[in-house]
Amino acid sequence: MTTRPLPLADSMPAASAAASGCHGGRETLEAAARAAGKGELLDGMARDYPRGPHDQPQSMCPAFGSLRVGLRMRRTATILSGSACCVYGLTFTSHFYGARRTVGYVPFNSETLVTGQLFEDIRKAVFDLADPEKYDAVIITNLCVPTASGVPLDLLPDEIEGVRIIGIDVPGFGVPTHAEAKDVLAGAMLRVARKEAAQGPVARPTNAITDRPTVTLLGELFPVDPMGIGALLAPMGLAVGPTVPCREWREQYAALASPVVAAVHPFYTAAVREFEAAGRTVVASGPVGVEGTAAWLEAIGRAAGVSEADIASAKQAALPAIEATVAKHRIAGRVTVSGYEGSELLVARLLIEAGADVPYVGTACPRTPWSAPDKEWLEARGTVVQYRASLEQDVAAVRAFEPDLAIGTTPVVQAAKERGTPGVYFTNLISARPLFGAPGAGSLAATVNGAIGGAVRLNRMRSFFTGVGTGAGAGYGHTEVPVERAVTSWKPAVKKAKDDGTMTDIGEK
Numbered sequence: 001m002t003t004r005p006l007p008l009a010d011s012m013p014a015a016s017a018a019a020s021g022c023h024g025g026r027e028t029l030e031a032a033a034r035a036a037g038k039g040e041l042l043d044g045m046a047r048d049y050p051r052g053p054h055d056q057p058q059s060m061c062p063a064f065g066s067l068r069v070g071l072r073m074r075r076t077a078t079i080l081s082g083s084a085c086c087v088y089g090l091t092f093t094s095h096f097y098g099a100r101r102t103v104g105y106v107p108f109n110s111e112t113l114v115t116g117q118l119f120e121d122i123r124k125a126v127f128d129l130a131d132p133e134k135y136d137a138v139i140i141t142n143l144c145v146p147t148a149s150g151v152p153l154d155l156l157p158d159e160i161e162g163v164r165i166i167g168i169d170v171p172g173f174g175v176p177t178h179a180e181a182k183d184v185l186a187g188a189m190l191r192v193a194r195k196e197a198a199q200g201p202v203a204r205p206t207n208a209i210t211d212r213p214t215v216t217l218l219g220e221l222f223p224v225d226p227m228g229i230g231a232l233l234a235p236m237g238l239a240v241g242p243t244v245p246c247r248e249w250r251e252q253y254a255a256l257a258s259p260v261v262a263a264v265h266p267f268y269t270a271a272v273r274e275f276e277a278a279g280r281t282v283v284a285s286g287p288v289g290v291e292g293t294a295a296w297l298e299a300i301g302r303a304a305g306v307s308e309a310d311i312a313s314a315k316q317a318a319l320p321a322i323e324a325t326v327a328k329h330r331i332a333g334r335v336t337v338s339g340y341e342g343s344e345l346l347v348a349r350l351l352i353e354a355g356a357d358v359p360y361v362g363t364a365c366p367r368t369p370w371s372a373p374d375k376e377w378l379e380a381r382g383t384v385v386q387y388r389a390s391l392e393q394d395v396a397a398v399r400a401f402e403p404d405l406a407i408g409t410t411p412v413v414q415a416a417k418e419r420g421t422p423g424v425y426f427t428n429l430i431s432a433r434p435l436f437g438a439p440g441a442g443s444l445a446a447t448v449n450g451a452i453g454g455a456v457r458l459n460r461m462r463s464f465f466t467g468v469g470t471g472a473g474a475g476y477g478h479t480e481v482p483v484e485r486a487v488t489s490w491k492p493a494v495k496k497a498k499d500d501g502t503m504t505d506i507g508e509k
Protein backbone atom coordinates (compact mmCIF):
# COMPACT_ATOMS: atom_id res chain seq x y z
CA MET A 1 0.00 0.00 0.00
CA THR A 2 1.56 3.33 -0.99
CA THR A 3 1.48 6.40 1.14
CA ARG A 4 -0.14 9.43 -0.45
CA PRO A 5 1.55 12.45 1.15
CA LEU A 6 -0.60 15.52 1.51
CA PRO A 7 0.79 18.68 -0.05
CA LEU A 8 2.30 21.02 2.53
CA ALA A 9 -0.68 23.40 2.46
CA ASP A 10 -2.95 20.45 3.30
CA SER A 11 -0.73 19.00 5.95
CA MET A 12 -0.74 22.20 8.02
CA PRO A 13 -4.43 22.04 8.98
CA ALA A 14 -3.92 18.36 9.67
CA ALA A 15 -1.14 19.18 12.07
CA SER A 16 -3.14 21.83 13.91
CA ALA A 17 -6.22 19.60 14.01
CA ALA A 18 -4.17 16.75 15.42
CA ALA A 19 -3.46 18.86 18.46
CA SER A 20 -7.16 19.57 19.04
CA GLY A 21 -10.31 17.82 20.16
CA CYS A 22 -13.47 18.90 21.99
CA HIS A 23 -11.19 21.18 23.99
CA GLY A 24 -9.52 22.63 20.88
CA GLY A 25 -12.42 24.93 20.10
CA ARG A 26 -14.94 24.89 17.29
CA GLU A 27 -13.32 27.76 15.42
CA THR A 28 -9.89 26.09 15.29
CA LEU A 29 -11.26 22.80 14.03
CA GLU A 30 -13.69 24.40 11.62
CA ALA A 31 -10.96 26.59 10.15
CA ALA A 32 -8.71 23.55 9.78
CA ALA A 33 -11.48 21.55 8.10
CA ARG A 34 -12.21 24.36 5.65
CA ALA A 35 -8.53 24.74 4.83
CA ALA A 36 -8.41 20.98 4.26
CA GLY A 37 -11.17 21.11 1.65
CA LYS A 38 -14.24 20.25 3.78
CA GLY A 39 -15.86 23.67 3.35
CA GLU A 40 -18.72 22.38 1.20
CA LEU A 41 -19.44 19.60 3.70
CA LEU A 42 -19.55 22.10 6.59
CA ASP A 43 -21.79 24.48 4.65
CA GLY A 44 -24.20 21.58 4.02
CA MET A 45 -24.19 20.69 7.71
CA ALA A 46 -24.85 24.31 8.66
CA ARG A 47 -27.90 24.23 6.37
CA ASP A 48 -29.17 20.86 7.60
CA TYR A 49 -28.41 21.38 11.28
CA PRO A 50 -28.65 25.10 12.00
CA ARG A 51 -27.24 26.33 15.27
CA GLY A 52 -28.58 28.98 17.55
CA PRO A 53 -29.74 30.68 19.61
CA HIS A 54 -26.47 29.50 21.13
CA ASP A 55 -23.75 27.42 19.55
CA GLN A 56 -24.36 23.90 20.72
CA PRO A 57 -26.55 22.20 23.32
CA GLN A 58 -24.58 20.40 26.00
CA SER A 59 -24.81 16.72 25.28
CA MET A 60 -22.49 13.85 24.67
CA CYS A 61 -20.26 13.46 21.61
CA PRO A 62 -22.65 13.76 18.66
CA ALA A 63 -21.02 10.84 16.84
CA PHE A 64 -22.67 8.47 19.29
CA GLY A 65 -25.90 8.95 17.35
CA SER A 66 -24.52 7.70 14.05
CA LEU A 67 -22.44 5.00 15.74
CA ARG A 68 -25.55 3.63 17.41
CA VAL A 69 -27.53 3.64 14.16
CA GLY A 70 -24.78 1.60 12.46
CA LEU A 71 -24.39 -0.80 15.36
CA ARG A 72 -28.09 -1.59 15.34
CA MET A 73 -28.08 -2.66 11.69
CA ARG A 74 -27.72 -6.29 10.79
CA ARG A 75 -24.83 -7.30 8.51
CA THR A 76 -23.17 -3.93 8.94
CA ALA A 77 -19.61 -3.27 10.10
CA THR A 78 -18.67 -0.01 11.77
CA ILE A 79 -15.27 1.67 11.88
CA LEU A 80 -14.31 4.87 13.66
CA SER A 81 -11.43 7.09 12.73
CA GLY A 82 -10.63 9.60 15.43
CA SER A 83 -8.57 10.38 18.49
CA ALA A 84 -8.16 7.45 20.87
CA CYS A 85 -9.93 9.30 23.70
CA CYS A 86 -12.98 9.96 21.48
CA VAL A 87 -13.10 6.35 20.32
CA TYR A 88 -12.71 5.08 23.87
CA GLY A 89 -15.66 7.20 25.04
CA LEU A 90 -17.84 6.23 22.09
CA THR A 91 -17.16 2.50 22.29
CA PHE A 92 -17.61 2.55 26.07
CA THR A 93 -20.99 4.22 25.70
CA SER A 94 -22.10 1.96 22.88
CA HIS A 95 -21.31 -1.15 24.92
CA PHE A 96 -22.97 0.40 27.96
CA TYR A 97 -26.08 0.57 25.78
CA GLY A 98 -25.71 -3.08 24.79
CA ALA A 99 -24.08 -2.85 21.35
CA ARG A 100 -22.69 -6.42 21.58
CA ARG A 101 -20.85 -5.74 18.34
CA THR A 102 -17.26 -4.93 17.51
CA VAL A 103 -16.47 -1.31 16.78
CA GLY A 104 -13.55 -1.07 14.37
CA TYR A 105 -10.91 1.58 14.95
CA VAL A 106 -8.23 2.97 12.68
CA PRO A 107 -5.78 4.77 14.96
CA PHE A 108 -3.51 7.59 13.86
CA ASN A 109 -0.73 9.75 15.08
CA SER A 110 0.54 13.15 13.95
CA GLU A 111 2.71 11.54 11.31
CA THR A 112 0.08 9.29 9.71
CA LEU A 113 -2.34 12.23 9.74
CA VAL A 114 0.06 14.66 8.11
CA THR A 115 1.53 12.26 5.54
CA GLY A 116 -1.82 10.90 4.39
CA GLN A 117 -1.03 7.42 5.70
CA LEU A 118 -4.22 7.54 7.77
CA PHE A 119 -6.32 7.48 4.62
CA GLU A 120 -4.37 4.49 3.36
CA ASP A 121 -4.86 2.75 6.72
CA ILE A 122 -8.61 3.39 6.51
CA ARG A 123 -8.65 2.08 2.95
CA LYS A 124 -6.86 -1.07 4.01
CA ALA A 125 -9.24 -1.58 6.96
CA VAL A 126 -12.24 -1.23 4.67
CA PHE A 127 -10.86 -3.74 2.15
CA ASP A 128 -10.02 -6.16 4.97
CA LEU A 129 -13.56 -5.97 6.37
CA ALA A 130 -15.62 -5.96 3.19
CA ASP A 131 -16.61 -9.63 3.15
CA PRO A 132 -19.92 -10.12 1.29
CA GLU A 133 -20.53 -13.32 3.25
CA LYS A 134 -20.75 -11.27 6.42
CA TYR A 135 -21.71 -7.74 5.49
CA ASP A 136 -24.03 -5.66 3.31
CA ALA A 137 -22.27 -2.45 4.26
CA VAL A 138 -19.20 -1.07 5.99
CA ILE A 139 -19.61 2.32 7.65
CA ILE A 140 -16.53 4.39 8.28
CA THR A 141 -16.88 7.55 10.34
CA ASN A 142 -14.45 10.46 10.50
CA LEU A 143 -14.59 12.04 13.95
CA CYS A 144 -13.43 15.60 14.67
CA VAL A 145 -9.70 15.45 13.99
CA PRO A 146 -9.79 13.41 10.74
CA THR A 147 -12.62 15.65 9.48
CA ALA A 148 -10.68 18.78 10.40
CA SER A 149 -7.67 17.28 8.66
CA GLY A 150 -9.59 16.67 5.47
CA VAL A 151 -9.28 12.87 5.41
CA PRO A 152 -11.12 12.24 2.11
CA LEU A 153 -13.55 9.38 2.75
CA ASP A 154 -15.25 10.23 -0.55
CA LEU A 155 -12.21 8.75 -2.30
CA LEU A 156 -13.00 5.30 -0.92
CA PRO A 157 -14.67 2.92 -3.40
CA ASP A 158 -18.48 2.95 -3.34
CA GLU A 159 -18.50 -0.82 -2.98
CA ILE A 160 -16.09 -3.71 -2.62
CA GLU A 161 -17.34 -7.07 -3.86
CA GLY A 162 -20.91 -5.94 -3.42
CA VAL A 163 -20.37 -4.54 0.09
CA ARG A 164 -21.35 -0.85 0.20
CA ILE A 165 -18.76 1.47 1.66
CA ILE A 166 -20.41 4.39 3.42
CA GLY A 167 -17.99 7.10 4.56
CA ILE A 168 -19.40 9.89 6.73
CA ASP A 169 -17.94 12.88 8.55
CA VAL A 170 -19.56 13.43 11.95
CA PRO A 171 -17.54 16.20 13.58
CA GLY A 172 -18.74 17.71 16.83
CA PHE A 173 -18.04 21.13 15.34
CA GLY A 174 -20.45 20.53 12.44
CA VAL A 175 -23.20 18.28 13.83
CA PRO A 176 -24.71 19.84 16.97
CA THR A 177 -26.43 16.85 18.61
CA HIS A 178 -26.26 13.09 18.59
CA ALA A 179 -29.85 13.14 17.35
CA GLU A 180 -28.76 14.85 14.15
CA ALA A 181 -25.77 12.52 13.82
CA LYS A 182 -28.33 9.72 13.42
CA ASP A 183 -29.66 11.67 10.46
CA VAL A 184 -26.19 11.99 8.92
CA LEU A 185 -25.89 8.21 8.64
CA ALA A 186 -29.58 7.51 7.92
CA GLY A 187 -29.49 10.09 5.12
CA ALA A 188 -26.22 8.75 3.69
CA MET A 189 -27.55 5.18 3.58
CA LEU A 190 -30.90 6.20 2.08
CA ARG A 191 -29.04 8.12 -0.60
CA VAL A 192 -27.12 5.01 -1.63
CA ALA A 193 -30.23 2.82 -1.45
CA ARG A 194 -32.24 5.32 -3.52
CA LYS A 195 -29.61 5.33 -6.24
CA GLU A 196 -29.51 1.53 -6.25
CA ALA A 197 -33.31 1.36 -6.52
CA ALA A 198 -33.25 3.85 -9.39
CA GLN A 199 -30.94 1.55 -11.36
CA GLY A 200 -33.18 -1.53 -11.32
CA PRO A 201 -34.84 -4.19 -9.16
CA VAL A 202 -33.58 -4.45 -5.59
CA ALA A 203 -33.91 -7.11 -2.89
CA ARG A 204 -37.23 -7.46 -1.11
CA PRO A 205 -36.98 -6.95 2.66
CA THR A 206 -37.08 -10.21 4.61
CA ASN A 207 -39.94 -9.01 6.79
CA ALA A 208 -42.19 -7.45 4.12
CA ILE A 209 -45.64 -8.85 4.90
CA THR A 210 -48.13 -6.45 3.35
CA ASP A 211 -49.21 -5.44 -0.11
CA ARG A 212 -51.10 -2.40 1.18
CA PRO A 213 -49.57 1.07 0.72
CA THR A 214 -47.30 1.74 3.68
CA VAL A 215 -46.32 4.68 5.84
CA THR A 216 -42.62 4.83 6.72
CA LEU A 217 -41.92 6.05 10.25
CA LEU A 218 -39.00 8.39 10.73
CA GLY A 219 -37.42 8.14 14.18
CA GLU A 220 -36.38 5.50 16.69
CA LEU A 221 -39.62 4.52 18.41
CA PHE A 222 -40.53 2.37 21.38
CA PRO A 223 -41.07 -1.14 19.95
CA VAL A 224 -44.85 -1.33 20.44
CA ASP A 225 -45.48 2.10 18.90
CA PRO A 226 -45.15 0.98 15.26
CA MET A 227 -47.67 -1.80 15.94
CA GLY A 228 -50.08 0.69 17.52
CA ILE A 229 -49.64 3.05 14.59
CA GLY A 230 -50.35 0.14 12.23
CA ALA A 231 -53.71 -0.35 13.97
CA LEU A 232 -54.50 3.36 13.57
CA LEU A 233 -53.74 3.21 9.84
CA ALA A 234 -55.62 -0.01 9.04
CA PRO A 235 -59.11 1.52 8.53
CA MET A 236 -57.61 3.72 5.79
CA GLY A 237 -56.29 0.68 3.91
CA LEU A 238 -52.73 1.61 4.89
CA ALA A 239 -50.09 -0.38 6.75
CA VAL A 240 -47.13 0.66 8.79
CA GLY A 241 -43.85 0.50 6.87
CA PRO A 242 -40.26 0.34 8.04
CA THR A 243 -38.90 2.54 10.77
CA VAL A 244 -35.93 4.69 9.73
CA PRO A 245 -33.09 4.39 10.80
CA CYS A 246 -33.51 0.84 9.48
CA ARG A 247 -32.30 -2.40 11.02
CA GLU A 248 -31.18 -4.02 7.76
CA TRP A 249 -30.05 -2.73 4.40
CA ARG A 250 -33.04 -4.06 2.41
CA GLU A 251 -35.51 -2.21 4.62
CA GLN A 252 -34.29 1.02 3.12
CA TYR A 253 -35.79 0.10 -0.25
CA ALA A 254 -39.14 -0.58 1.44
CA ALA A 255 -38.84 2.69 3.37
CA LEU A 256 -38.26 4.57 0.12
CA ALA A 257 -41.16 2.72 -1.54
CA SER A 258 -43.74 4.00 0.97
CA PRO A 259 -45.78 6.77 -0.63
CA VAL A 260 -45.98 8.62 2.69
CA VAL A 261 -43.35 9.21 5.34
CA ALA A 262 -44.27 10.26 8.89
CA ALA A 263 -41.54 12.48 10.33
CA VAL A 264 -42.40 11.49 13.89
CA HIS A 265 -38.99 12.69 15.06
CA PRO A 266 -38.55 16.04 13.39
CA PHE A 267 -34.77 16.33 12.97
CA TYR A 268 -34.12 13.95 10.04
CA THR A 269 -33.36 16.65 7.50
CA ALA A 270 -31.01 14.64 5.27
CA ALA A 271 -33.31 11.60 5.34
CA VAL A 272 -36.31 13.78 4.41
CA ARG A 273 -34.30 15.12 1.47
CA GLU A 274 -33.86 11.56 0.17
CA PHE A 275 -37.54 10.74 0.59
CA GLU A 276 -38.52 13.90 -1.22
CA ALA A 277 -36.04 13.13 -3.99
CA ALA A 278 -37.82 9.78 -4.32
CA GLY A 279 -41.12 11.66 -4.72
CA ARG A 280 -42.55 10.79 -1.31
CA THR A 281 -44.79 13.01 0.81
CA VAL A 282 -43.50 13.76 4.29
CA VAL A 283 -46.03 14.44 7.05
CA ALA A 284 -45.22 16.32 10.26
CA SER A 285 -45.97 15.44 13.91
CA GLY A 286 -47.28 12.14 15.30
CA PRO A 287 -50.50 10.46 16.51
CA VAL A 288 -50.31 11.69 20.07
CA GLY A 289 -53.36 12.20 22.32
CA VAL A 290 -56.82 12.90 20.95
CA GLU A 291 -56.21 16.08 18.96
CA GLY A 292 -52.78 15.02 17.76
CA THR A 293 -54.06 11.66 16.54
CA ALA A 294 -57.05 13.24 14.76
CA ALA A 295 -54.86 15.79 12.96
CA TRP A 296 -52.22 13.21 12.09
CA LEU A 297 -54.72 10.71 10.64
CA GLU A 298 -56.17 13.48 8.48
CA ALA A 299 -52.73 14.56 7.26
CA ILE A 300 -51.58 10.99 6.54
CA GLY A 301 -54.85 10.04 4.86
CA ARG A 302 -54.81 13.07 2.59
CA ALA A 303 -51.14 12.57 1.72
CA ALA A 304 -51.91 8.96 0.77
CA GLY A 305 -54.98 9.91 -1.28
CA VAL A 306 -57.42 8.17 1.09
CA SER A 307 -61.09 9.18 0.84
CA GLU A 308 -62.54 11.50 3.48
CA ALA A 309 -64.95 8.72 4.46
CA ASP A 310 -62.10 6.33 5.21
CA ILE A 311 -60.24 9.02 7.13
CA ALA A 312 -63.39 9.57 9.18
CA SER A 313 -63.61 5.80 9.79
CA ALA A 314 -60.02 5.71 11.01
CA LYS A 315 -60.69 8.57 13.40
CA GLN A 316 -63.88 6.94 14.60
CA ALA A 317 -62.03 3.70 15.23
CA ALA A 318 -59.20 5.33 17.19
CA LEU A 319 -60.35 8.47 18.96
CA PRO A 320 -63.00 7.17 21.42
CA ALA A 321 -60.51 4.74 22.97
CA ILE A 322 -57.86 7.45 23.27
CA GLU A 323 -60.42 9.87 24.69
CA ALA A 324 -61.47 7.31 27.28
CA THR A 325 -57.86 6.58 28.24
CA VAL A 326 -57.00 10.27 28.56
CA ALA A 327 -60.13 10.84 30.67
CA LYS A 328 -59.21 7.93 32.95
CA HIS A 329 -55.51 8.78 33.36
CA ARG A 330 -55.45 12.39 34.50
CA ILE A 331 -52.38 14.32 35.56
CA ALA A 332 -52.70 17.11 38.11
CA GLY A 333 -49.60 19.24 38.38
CA ARG A 334 -47.11 21.48 36.62
CA VAL A 335 -44.46 19.77 34.52
CA THR A 336 -41.47 21.17 32.62
CA VAL A 337 -40.09 19.05 29.78
CA SER A 338 -36.61 19.04 28.28
CA GLY A 339 -34.60 16.53 26.32
CA TYR A 340 -32.65 15.72 23.18
CA GLU A 341 -34.67 12.86 21.70
CA GLY A 342 -36.83 14.89 19.33
CA SER A 343 -40.14 13.77 20.87
CA GLU A 344 -40.24 16.47 23.58
CA LEU A 345 -43.04 18.46 21.95
CA LEU A 346 -45.16 15.33 21.44
CA VAL A 347 -44.75 14.35 25.10
CA ALA A 348 -45.77 17.86 26.16
CA ARG A 349 -48.93 17.63 24.04
CA LEU A 350 -49.90 14.38 25.69
CA LEU A 351 -49.25 15.81 29.16
CA ILE A 352 -51.45 18.82 28.47
CA GLU A 353 -54.30 16.68 27.14
CA ALA A 354 -54.07 14.64 30.33
CA GLY A 355 -54.59 17.80 32.38
CA ALA A 356 -51.02 18.84 33.24
CA ASP A 357 -49.86 22.44 33.17
CA VAL A 358 -46.76 22.49 30.91
CA PRO A 359 -45.25 25.97 30.88
CA TYR A 360 -41.95 25.05 29.17
CA VAL A 361 -40.61 22.59 26.61
CA GLY A 362 -36.92 22.67 25.73
CA THR A 363 -35.40 20.48 23.05
CA ALA A 364 -31.79 20.24 21.94
CA CYS A 365 -33.08 19.65 18.41
CA PRO A 366 -33.48 22.45 15.88
CA ARG A 367 -36.69 24.01 14.64
CA THR A 368 -37.88 22.23 11.48
CA PRO A 369 -41.19 22.10 9.58
CA TRP A 370 -41.81 18.62 11.00
CA SER A 371 -42.55 19.84 14.52
CA ALA A 372 -44.37 23.01 13.40
CA PRO A 373 -47.92 21.74 14.18
CA ASP A 374 -46.81 20.73 17.68
CA LYS A 375 -45.13 24.07 18.32
CA GLU A 376 -48.25 25.90 17.19
CA TRP A 377 -50.52 23.70 19.32
CA LEU A 378 -48.35 24.14 22.40
CA GLU A 379 -47.90 27.88 22.02
CA ALA A 380 -51.66 28.31 21.62
CA ARG A 381 -51.90 26.84 25.13
CA GLY A 382 -49.30 29.18 26.60
CA THR A 383 -46.30 26.81 26.55
CA VAL A 384 -42.86 28.29 25.88
CA VAL A 385 -41.14 26.15 23.20
CA GLN A 386 -37.36 26.47 23.15
CA TYR A 387 -35.48 24.83 20.29
CA ARG A 388 -31.74 24.23 20.69
CA ALA A 389 -32.31 24.64 24.41
CA SER A 390 -29.18 24.87 26.55
CA LEU A 391 -28.81 23.30 29.96
CA GLU A 392 -28.90 26.80 31.45
CA GLN A 393 -32.25 27.52 29.79
CA ASP A 394 -33.71 24.20 30.96
CA VAL A 395 -32.54 24.74 34.54
CA ALA A 396 -33.71 28.37 34.48
CA ALA A 397 -37.16 27.10 33.45
CA VAL A 398 -37.24 24.75 36.45
CA ARG A 399 -36.35 27.67 38.72
CA ALA A 400 -38.80 30.09 37.11
CA PHE A 401 -41.83 27.81 36.80
CA GLU A 402 -41.30 25.78 40.00
CA PRO A 403 -42.90 22.64 38.55
CA ASP A 404 -44.19 19.65 40.48
CA LEU A 405 -42.07 17.52 38.16
CA ALA A 406 -39.13 18.23 35.87
CA ILE A 407 -38.76 15.80 32.98
CA GLY A 408 -35.31 16.32 31.55
CA THR A 409 -31.75 15.31 30.87
CA THR A 410 -29.55 14.04 33.70
CA PRO A 411 -28.17 17.44 34.80
CA VAL A 412 -31.64 19.04 34.65
CA VAL A 413 -33.06 16.25 36.80
CA GLN A 414 -30.15 16.63 39.22
CA ALA A 415 -30.69 20.38 39.48
CA ALA A 416 -34.42 19.81 40.08
CA LYS A 417 -33.86 17.21 42.78
CA GLU A 418 -31.37 19.46 44.55
CA ARG A 419 -34.25 21.93 44.85
CA GLY A 420 -36.56 19.25 46.19
CA THR A 421 -38.48 18.99 42.89
CA PRO A 422 -39.07 15.46 41.60
CA GLY A 423 -37.30 14.79 38.33
CA VAL A 424 -37.61 12.09 35.69
CA TYR A 425 -34.94 11.31 33.12
CA PHE A 426 -36.45 11.72 29.67
CA THR A 427 -34.39 9.12 27.83
CA ASN A 428 -34.71 6.26 30.32
CA LEU A 429 -38.22 6.78 31.63
CA ILE A 430 -40.23 8.69 29.05
CA SER A 431 -38.72 7.41 25.78
CA ALA A 432 -38.79 3.86 27.10
CA ARG A 433 -42.56 3.49 26.94
CA PRO A 434 -45.28 3.88 24.31
CA LEU A 435 -46.22 7.39 23.31
CA PHE A 436 -48.87 7.01 20.62
CA GLY A 437 -52.54 6.10 20.57
CA ALA A 438 -54.32 4.86 23.68
CA PRO A 439 -51.31 2.93 25.12
CA GLY A 440 -49.28 6.18 25.12
CA ALA A 441 -51.93 8.14 26.99
CA GLY A 442 -52.24 5.51 29.72
CA SER A 443 -48.58 4.78 30.19
CA LEU A 444 -47.30 8.36 30.45
CA ALA A 445 -49.79 9.33 33.14
CA ALA A 446 -48.75 6.41 35.35
CA THR A 447 -45.07 7.43 35.21
CA VAL A 448 -45.72 11.13 35.74
CA ASN A 449 -48.20 10.70 38.59
CA GLY A 450 -45.86 8.24 40.30
CA ALA A 451 -42.99 10.74 40.12
CA ILE A 452 -45.08 13.68 41.32
CA GLY A 453 -46.32 11.53 44.20
CA GLY A 454 -42.72 10.90 45.23
CA ALA A 455 -42.16 14.54 46.27
CA VAL A 456 -42.72 13.89 49.98
CA ARG A 457 -40.22 11.00 50.00
CA LEU A 458 -37.72 13.05 47.97
CA ASN A 459 -37.87 15.93 50.43
CA ARG A 460 -37.54 13.59 53.41
CA MET A 461 -34.36 12.23 51.84
CA ARG A 462 -33.22 15.72 50.98
CA SER A 463 -33.52 16.96 54.56
CA PHE A 464 -31.81 13.79 55.85
CA PHE A 465 -28.84 14.35 53.55
CA THR A 466 -28.70 18.14 53.83
CA GLY A 467 -25.11 19.35 53.50
CA VAL A 468 -23.73 15.93 52.56
CA GLY A 469 -21.83 15.66 49.33
CA THR A 470 -22.12 19.32 48.44
CA GLY A 471 -19.60 22.14 48.40
CA ALA A 472 -16.46 21.23 50.34
CA GLY A 473 -18.04 17.90 51.28
CA ALA A 474 -18.26 16.70 47.69
CA GLY A 475 -16.17 13.64 46.86
CA TYR A 476 -15.11 10.60 48.83
CA GLY A 477 -14.06 10.84 52.46
CA HIS A 478 -13.96 14.62 52.84
CA THR A 479 -15.30 15.48 56.25
CA GLU A 480 -13.57 18.79 56.90
CA VAL A 481 -13.76 22.10 55.12
CA PRO A 482 -10.33 22.69 53.59
CA VAL A 483 -8.51 25.72 54.98
CA GLU A 484 -7.62 28.17 52.27
CA ARG A 485 -3.94 29.02 52.40
CA ALA A 486 -3.01 32.21 50.66
CA VAL A 487 0.47 31.72 49.22
CA THR A 488 1.94 35.03 48.21
CA SER A 489 5.33 33.69 47.26
CA TRP A 490 7.06 30.31 47.22
CA LYS A 491 10.32 31.85 48.43
CA PRO A 492 9.50 31.87 52.18
CA ALA A 493 8.51 28.19 51.98
CA VAL A 494 11.82 27.31 50.31
CA LYS A 495 13.78 29.36 52.82
CA LYS A 496 11.98 27.64 55.68
CA ALA A 497 12.63 24.22 54.16
CA LYS A 498 16.30 25.02 53.82
CA ASP A 499 16.45 26.31 57.36
CA ASP A 500 14.67 23.17 58.59
CA GLY A 501 16.99 20.96 56.56
CA THR A 502 14.01 19.39 54.74
CA MET A 503 14.89 20.78 51.33
CA THR A 504 15.97 17.38 50.06
CA ASP A 505 12.45 16.08 50.73
CA ILE A 506 10.71 18.66 48.64
CA GLY A 507 13.39 18.79 45.94
CA GLU A 508 15.35 21.65 44.60
CA LYS A 509 13.04 22.58 41.76
Ligand code: SF4
Pocket residue numbers: 020021022023061062063082083085086089143144145171172173
Ligand atom coordinates in the same frame (compact mmCIF):
# COMPACT_ATOMS: atom_id res chain seq x y z
S1 SF4 B 1 -15.28 13.22 18.13
FE1 SF4 B 1 -16.65 13.73 19.81
S2 SF4 B 1 -15.42 13.41 21.67
FE2 SF4 B 1 -14.00 13.56 19.93
S3 SF4 B 1 -13.39 15.72 19.79
FE3 SF4 B 1 -15.18 15.43 18.44
S4 SF4 B 1 -16.99 15.95 19.70
FE4 SF4 B 1 -15.25 15.59 21.09
